[in-house]
Amino acid sequence: MRGLFGNDWNWIVAGLVSAALLVGLSTLTHFPFLISAAISVLVFAGLIFVLAPRALFEGLDLSTLSGSRVAFARELLAQAQPAADRLAAAASSIADKDMKAKVKNLSDIAADVISKVEAKPESAPSVRRFLTYYVPQAAEVAEGYATLANRRAPSQQRLGNVGTVITKLQDAFVHYSDSLADSELGTLDVDLRLIQESLKEDIGR
Known part of the structure; x- marks a missing residue:
């Protein structure tokens, strides 16, 4: 599944950021753990797509080409x-x-x-x-x-x-x-x- 959404790098960065966010929300802001975890999961999923490497020919209309x-x-x-x-x-x-x-x-x-x-x-x-x-x-x-x-x-x-x-x-x-x-x-x-x-x-x- 990882290969569908980028390489190892975007997954590692997304994991580190979401983990730091979870710790920060649950300890510094005293958010309930479940809410902090849910927010962290959403951030993790979003970063996976945002940081994924751009695909070749992205934005190019390939239907007009051989x-x-x-x-x-x-x-x-x-x-x-x-x-x-x-x-x-x-x-x-x-x-x-x-x-x-x-x-x-x-x-x-x-x-x-x-x-x-x-x-x-x-x-x-x-x-x-x-x-x-x-x-x-x-x-x-x-x-x-x-x-x-x-x-x-x-x-x-x-x-x-x-x-x-x-x-x-x-x-x-x-x-x-x-x-x-x-x-x-x-x-x-x-x-x-x-x-x-x-x-x-x-x-x-």
């Missing part, structure tokens, strides 16, 4: 999201400001691409390699850098090598982000040409 495309996008995002979360966590654990900023930039681009694919599932094929390869690999490399940097005597050569890869990954991330933006433009160039031809016919310029 089922196979949605399934494909869902599969890609299910692989990419945990890696993107790891990438964000790695960024927060890196002390070096320059490297932290670079990893944070990778994390921001990954989150942006994932958000755009969720909003437009049919764009998933254009960033398949990005989601299934580059995001997980970037998380792996960023975590490796954080682990190396936290050693008492880290190898500067190894840190430099990892840092070089992270810098190059930024180029790959920007490339795929831009390619997704290009795919969203669709037939813009054709539309512009047709509009220009129509304007020339109608107003002579």
Whole structure:
């Protein structure tokens, strides 16, 4: 049943809050225990839903989209999201400001691409390699850098090598982000040409 309404985290938080509320109501305000318990149960149930993670494609009208495309996008995002979360966590654990900023930039681009694919599932094929390869690999490399940097005597050569890869990954991330933006433009160039031809016919310029 827990899997239907989120992950462990929302249940733990809801349990702690409702338990604290029960203790507070019954001891500090001297509410009858049964009333305090009933209020706590209602708060617990409400928090389960409020804190539950948002489902993929929530709010999107899936009836207008191809089922196979949605399934494909869902599969890609299910692989990419945990890696993107790891990438964000790695960024927060890196002390070096320059490297932290670079990893944070990778994390921001990954989150942006994932958000755009969720909003437009049919764009998933254009960033398949990005989601299934580059995001997980970037998380792996960023975590490796954080682990190396936290050693008492880290190898500067190894840190430099990892840092070089992270810098190059930024180029790959920007490339795929831009390619997704290009795919969203669709037939813009054709539309512009047709509009220009129509304007020339109608107003002579």
